[in-house]
Amino acid sequence: MEEIDRRILTLLAEDGRMSFTDLGKATGLSTSAVHQRVKRLEGRGLIKSYAAVLDYDLVGLPLTAFISIRPIDPSQPDDSPERLRHLTEIESCWSVAGDESYILKVRVGSPADLEDLLARIRTAANVSTRTTIVLSTPYEGRPVG
Amino acid sequence: MEEIDRRILTLLAEDGRMSFTDLGKATGLSTSAVHQRVKRLEGRGLIKSYAAVLDYDLVGLPLTAFISIRPIDPSQPDDSPERLRHLTEIESCWSVAGDESYILKVRVGSPADLEDLLARIRTAANVSTRTTIVLSTPYEGRPVG
DNA sequence: ATCCGCCGGTCGATCTCTTCCACGGACCTG
DNA sequence: CAGGTCCGTGGAAGAGATCGACCGGCGGAT
Known part of the structure; x- marks a missing residue:
């Protein structure tokens, strides 16, 4: 049951x-089932x-980087994700435990684009940044589960 | 052209x-085009x-973490991605510039599972690890481009 | 300038897949 | 046992995918 x-x-x-149809063949169920x-x-939200x-x-975005951010003024309310949401170069935003408060994953076309993006991140969220450049991607987004 | x-x-x-059909309506092209x-x-590999x-x-894997690894013996050949490929908890593996050589993103069910996974990573690749726990995910995998 | 070939488009036919509905059996409960 | 729920099956109707035939614009060669 749950197994299927x-x-x-x-x-x-x-x-x-x-x-x-193919899912049915692979699971031994009818198409309808x-x-x-x-x-x-889908309804339960698992998918x-x-x-x-x-x-x-x-696609023309060969440069991937991780940007860790930390607030310059810790007394300010921390709404960095919302402040950064409009920057489409940011693919993901994780809130993390540790010295920094968030890790961002970004995709840009060139080092110049990255420099520009960093400036926009710093001003939009009032944070300092630490950037780690991705050299290559042995694998990414593998299905776990 | 390229725009479409x-x-x-x-x-x-x-x-x-x-x-x-819907893609056609959204782009002003016929279904066949x-x-x-x-x-x-797909053929060119863009998709x-x-x-x-x-x-x-x-799904039952509520704990996400980033694990940065660095080789214990830098003289050994660095084939960590291959040595770690069989660990299905590892969703992604990026080679990065900086103090560490790779960043892994992993999904597990519990802190105990993470502890166990860390041990397997250290022995499989002969590396030291630094783990950053994800507290929450404001957004992830947004389409860039 | 004309012809030719290529690229990329439309149209239409066919076949598959999706989606919905009616039905049936297993199981639980009063 | 009757009634209800949960899951499954099978079939029908419609929507979508896929393929081939055809067409027009464009650039290069004659």
């Missing part, structure tokens, strides 16, 4: 476009969405 | 299951795959 749902999640995490299960998983996975080198 | 391809990529990054373009984008986006809290 987990298998469906694994299959869809690897191929988000797999048809219900799989359809119901997937809709239920948040479906996305195409892009090659950012080929 | 970029728009298609943006749309599919947000909704990887959007139908060719969009179909051809998407197949070409690497499609994936379901899961809610890892609900």
